[in-house]
Amino acid sequence: MNQLASTVKPEQDFKEKTTKLIDSLKAICANFGLGNDGNEFKIITQLFLYKFLNDKFAAEAKKQFPDVTNAKEWEAKIDSLSDAEFEKMTMRMNPNTATLKPIHFISTLYQLQNTENFAQRFDDTLADIAAINQDVFAVKTDGGAKIVLFDRLSEYIADPTKRDEFCKAAINKLIDFSFEHIFEQKFDFYAMIFEYLIKDYNSNSGGKYAEYFTPHAVARIMAEILVPKSVRGEIRNATCYDPSAGSGTLLMNVAHAIGEDRCTIFTQDISQKSSNLLRLNLILNNLVHSIPNVIQGNTLLHPFHRDGNTWKQFDYIVSNPPFKLDFSDIHKSLEAKAYQTRFFAGVPKVPKSKKDSMAIYQLFLQHIIVSLKPTGKAAIVVPTGFITAQSGIDRSIREHLVNNKILAGVVSMPSNIFATTGTNVSILFIDASNKSDVVLIDASNLGEKVKEGKNQKTVLSDDEEQQIINAFNQKTAIEDFSVVVSYEEIAAKNYSLSAGQYFDVKIEYVDITPEEFQQKMQTFTQNLDDLFSQSHELEAEIKKQLAGLRYE
Structure with missing residues (x-):
C-alpha cells in the first residue's frame, strides 16, 4: 500500500506541475494580447512540444554519458563531439526522439535571452529544429506539401517591439520545468495531459471545421x-x-x-x-x-x-x-x-x-x-436514426452489412453522451469475419446526467462501461438491455438494428375477483364521464367567446 502511494503521489505531483505550466503559457499569451486569439493554440501547443522534444533529447543523451550528471557538463560533452560522433550518438537514441543540437537547447536560449533580436533567434531555433526533423515529424497535405513542426511564433505578436519580451517570458517558464523523469509513463497518463492542453481549442465553438x-x-x-x-x-x-x-x-x-x-x-x-x-x-x-x-x-x-x-x-x-x-x-x-x-x-x-x-x-x-x-x-x-431508417442510403448500407454478413453489432448510447451536440448516437461495429450472430445493445438508460458548462452531459460509470463491453464481447442476452440475433432475423425485421425491436413483449397478468374487476370498470367509466363533461364545458365556453368577437 505504501509502495502504491509512493508511486501515485509523484505522478499526481507531475500532473499538477504540467497543468500549471500550461496555465502559465496561456497567461503569457493573455498578457501579450493573444488570449482567445485564433493563433493562441498554435503558440501553446508548439511551446509545449518544444519543451517535450528538448527534454526527450536530453534524457536520451544522458543515457549515453552515464558518468556525467551536471547539465552544463553533458551539454558541453555533446558540443565537443565531431559531426560523425554526433550522428552516431543520435542513431543510438530512441527513434521517437527528435534531433537537436546544443544551439537548440532551451538552456542555450535561456542564456542568450538578453541579446539583441532575441525573438528572431528564438524563431530561427524552432525553424532549424523543424527543418532537421521534417522527414519524420512533418505532417503532409493531400497535395504533398509538408506542414512543419513549428511556426515563427513571435510573429503572432502584432507589435514588433514586444516580441523579444514575449519570447523571454516563454523561455523563463520552460526552463523551470522538466519532463525528463516521466517519459516511461504510458498512454493513460499522457491522455489526461493532452486533453488538458487542448481543452480550450477543441470544441464546437471553433468554426466550420471545429x-x-x-x-x-x-x-x-x-x-x-x-x-x-x-x-x-x-x-x-x-x-x-x-x-x-x-x-x-x-x-x-x-x-x-x-x-x-x-x-x-x-x-x-x-x-x-x-x-x-x-x-x-x-x-x-x-x-x-x-x-x-x-x-x-x-x-x-x-x-x-x-x-x-x-x-x-x-x-x-x-x-x-x-x-x-x-x-x-x-x-x-x-x-x-x-x-x-x-x-x-x-x-x-x-x-x-x-x-x-x-x-x-x-x-x-x-x-x-x-x-x-x-x-x-x-x-x-x-446518428441513432441510421439504425432504423426505412429508406434511402441508410437502409441500403444496412442491407449491405447484413446481406454480406459483415456486421458485429450496435450499441445505442444514452442521450447527451456528447455534451456539445443533442444528436442521439449509436456505435456501429463491423467485423468482416463475423458470419454468425449479431449483438444489439440498448444502453440508452445508463449513465448519470451532469452539467458541463452550459450543456448537459451523460456520464457512464466504469461499471456501466464494463457492462456494455462484457455483453457485447460475450454475446450475452440481458433482459431489456441486449439481444443476440441472426442475420436472418434482422432481415425479417426490415433490417432494423435497434435492440428494442427484438426485446420480448411481456404482459403481466394479475388475478382479481369479479367484484374488483367491476369496481375498476366503474372507476374508469366515471373518470371518462368527468373528462367528457369537462370537454362539453370547454366547447360551450369557446363558442361563447367566438360569438362575442366583433369586426371593427
Whole structure:
C-alpha cells in the first residue's frame, strides 16, 4: 500500500506541475494580447512540444554519458563531439526522439535571452529544429506539401517591439520545468495531459471545421470491443485508420489496446489544426513512426491512402465522422463516375436545411466499409436514426452489412453522451469475419446526467462501461438491455438494428375477483364521464367567446 502511494503521489505531483505550466503559457499569451486569439493554440501547443522534444533529447543523451550528471557538463560533452560522433550518438537514441543540437537547447536560449533580436533567434531555433526533423515529424497535405513542426511564433505578436519580451517570458517558464523523469509513463497518463492542453481549442465553438471531442467512454468502449483483452499481445503489424481523425482520441485508445509498437496509424482530416494536434498526440504516445501517415486534406474528395489504383484497406478503422458539415461545394465532384465504386449506396443529396444536414456521415460510412480488409474490424459513431431508417442510403448500407454478413453489432448510447451536440448516437461495429450472430445493445438508460458548462452531459460509470463491453464481447442476452440475433432475423425485421425491436413483449397478468374487476370498470367509466363533461364545458365556453368577437 505504501509502495502504491509512493508511486501515485509523484505522478499526481507531475500532473499538477504540467497543468500549471500550461496555465502559465496561456497567461503569457493573455498578457501579450493573444488570449482567445485564433493563433493562441498554435503558440501553446508548439511551446509545449518544444519543451517535450528538448527534454526527450536530453534524457536520451544522458543515457549515453552515464558518468556525467551536471547539465552544463553533458551539454558541453555533446558540443565537443565531431559531426560523425554526433550522428552516431543520435542513431543510438530512441527513434521517437527528435534531433537537436546544443544551439537548440532551451538552456542555450535561456542564456542568450538578453541579446539583441532575441525573438528572431528564438524563431530561427524552432525553424532549424523543424527543418532537421521534417522527414519524420512533418505532417503532409493531400497535395504533398509538408506542414512543419513549428511556426515563427513571435510573429503572432502584432507589435514588433514586444516580441523579444514575449519570447523571454516563454523561455523563463520552460526552463523551470522538466519532463525528463516521466517519459516511461504510458498512454493513460499522457491522455489526461493532452486533453488538458487542448481543452480550450477543441470544441464546437471553433468554426466550420471545429471537431467534437469524442468522450473517453465512447473511445474506451470502441477499443475494448475491437481489441478484447483475450487477443492482446497476439496482434502484430496492425494497420489502424481514421478518415476523420480529429486530434486522435479514438486511434490512441485502439493503439494502446493493441500496443503502440505493434501497430501503425494512418489518418486523414480536413482540418490543419486537428492534424497538428494529432501529431502532438502521436509524439506524446510513442507513435512517432506513424506521423508520416498523418494527412491533412479532404478524405471524401481526395482520399490519400491508396494501394495502386484502389483504396488502401486496413485491419482496424475507427471514426466519429462529422454529422453536420456542408458538402454542397463538392457534391458534383462526388457524384462523378470516378467516385461511384466507393459510394456503393449512393451520394446523398445536399440537405435543403441545416436541420437535415447530417447526410455527410453516410459518405464516410461507405468509405470506411470499402477501406476495411476482408479480415478487418471497424467501429463508427452514427446518428441513432441510421439504425432504423426505412429508406434511402441508410437502409441500403444496412442491407449491405447484413446481406454480406459483415456486421458485429450496435450499441445505442444514452442521450447527451456528447455534451456539445443533442444528436442521439449509436456505435456501429463491423467485423468482416463475423458470419454468425449479431449483438444489439440498448444502453440508452445508463449513465448519470451532469452539467458541463452550459450543456448537459451523460456520464457512464466504469461499471456501466464494463457492462456494455462484457455483453457485447460475450454475446450475452440481458433482459431489456441486449439481444443476440441472426442475420436472418434482422432481415425479417426490415433490417432494423435497434435492440428494442427484438426485446420480448411481456404482459403481466394479475388475478382479481369479479367484484374488483367491476369496481375498476366503474372507476374508469366515471373518470371518462368527468373528462367528457369537462370537454362539453370547454366547447360551450369557446363558442361563447367566438360569438362575442366583433369586426371593427
